[in-house]
Amino acid sequence: MTVHFIGAGPGAADLLTVRATRLLAESPVCLYAGTYLDAAVLAHCPDGARLVDTQHLDLDRITVEIAAAHERGEDVARLCSGDPSVYSAIAEQTRRLDARGIPWDITPGIAAYAATAARLGRELTVPEVAQSVVLTRAQRDSTAMPTGESLESFAATGATLVLHLAVRRVRELAGRLVEHYGADCPVAVAHRVEQPEELVLRGTLADIADRVEAHDLRQAAVIVVGRALRAEDFVESHLYSCRRVEGLTGGRGPARD
The missing domain is CATH 3.30.950.10 (Tetrapyrrole methylase, C-terminal domain)
Structure with missing residues (x-):
């Protein structure tokens, strides 16, 4: 059993990563923040999955839900808005999971x-x-x-x-x-x-x-x-400048990306 912290991106069902949709489809339990997600995201979950909206739950109650799934041997998809690396509160959640010996991993999303x-x-x-x-x-x-x-x-x-x-x-x-x-x-x-x-x-x-x-x-x-x-009048970056391209190609023509 594993808790999968999944970046749900901006909340659009078609902006999830391939890995995210696979994990959602394989997890019998999904915890999600309904405040930030389009309900269509949940269509990636399997039929009969336990869907828990966490927007009105405190951390203790969220942990209880995860621990119960752990006891049943069921994977949990824990959807985070945006990318889990920023303002996702996974640090406090994973600390509690570590204390209980519950394994977890992270799948990034679109910030x-x-x-x-x-x-x-x-x-x-x-x-x-x-x-x-x-x-x-x-x-x-x-x-x-x-x-x-x-x-x-x-x-x-x-x-x-x-x-x-x-x-x-x-x-x-x-x-x-x-x-x-x-x-x-x-x-x-x-x-x-x-x-x-x-x-x-x-x-x-x-x-x-x-x-x-x-x-x-x-x-x-x-x-x-x-x-x-609003920037319109700005210098071009060095990345694609003529001098840099000429240097990379030895003056024999444009470089290829």
Whole structure:
């Protein structure tokens, strides 16, 4: 028996990896966060599978469900929104599984910010505009941010900023970012991207709060801030520059990828 932590990506049934769909099809038990998933994802589960929506369960009750499956010898598919490496809470879950001697593994998924960038049709790292992406979150009814990880310290770098779990505080956060990015800095808010209810809002730090509040967005959204979202006049990267290609081919013509 194994607990499979599976990245469900942005929650769209057709954006799961091949491995993810195989594990779902082979697992008699599936625990999922209904807040973030399109119900169509569950169609990959086998007929008769035990489906448990964890959005209203605490960690103790989730662990009890997994332990019961372990005693029955049944594999568990534990769906995580986005990719398990970021804001999935698997660290605290796997710690409890280790204490009980329950085996587990991880299958990566498409990160929500990557799906958002694809929908926007934008690269988040543009030469001489932004070469770093900071993934962070806002603090409200949650654990404290570590010392040194303030929003302002990240914004001071000018990197493309991706905010998770922050849409309820968008007005306050936009106000804090204006000093570093400027009021005209482009912002995008993606709600349930790649799902039937998808909504993508584009604006600037000056007006994005009005747009978000007009649509009453309160969860399942990613905020992206940075000049890369609107960059048009930028230098070309060294990767495909003429001089580099000539060097790789010895001046005999274009290189092949």
